[in-house]
Amino acid sequence: MHLPSDNMAILKTEHKQIEVKENESLIEACMDLGVPFGCQSGLCGTCRTEVLEGMENLNPRNDKELDMGIEGNERLMCQSRIVKNGIVKIKVSSLEY
Numbered sequence: 526m527h528l529p530s531d532n533m534a535i536l537k538t539e540h541k542q543i544e545v546k547e548n549e550s551l552i553e554a555c556m557d558l559g560v561p562f563g564c565q566s567g568l569c570g571t572c573r574t575e576v577l578e579g580m581e582n583l584n585p586r587n588d589k590e591l592d593m594g595i596e597g598n599e600r601l602m603c604q605s606r607i608v609k610n611g612i613v614k615i616k617v618s619s620l621e622y
């Protein structure tokens with residue numbers, strides 16, 4: 526399996542993967558993967574996404590996610606960062622490309 530280089534991580538879906546910097550916002554990469562966004566600040570829930578693999582590589586849920594009742598394998602992508610040199614796979618339900 527292709528592993529990311531130092532300080533980089535991989536965000537991917539079933540069909541596409543994007544290399545992202547650790548600890549940086551995932552919004553841009555997620556947009557490229559087809560995740561819809563609204564407020565981009567943890568308030569609207571538009572970016573709620575199922576994490577299929579690598580939840581342990583993401584930052585812990587923050588108060589905005591907890592207030593919205595985000596639990597299980599879901600995260601708000603606008604509030605998520607990959608904090609470990611690893612891979613996170615997400616499910617993009619609508620038009621994935």
Ligand code: FES
Pocket residue numbers: 561562563564565566567568569570571572573601602603604
């Ligand atoms: S875009 Fe609104 S909660 Fe993430």
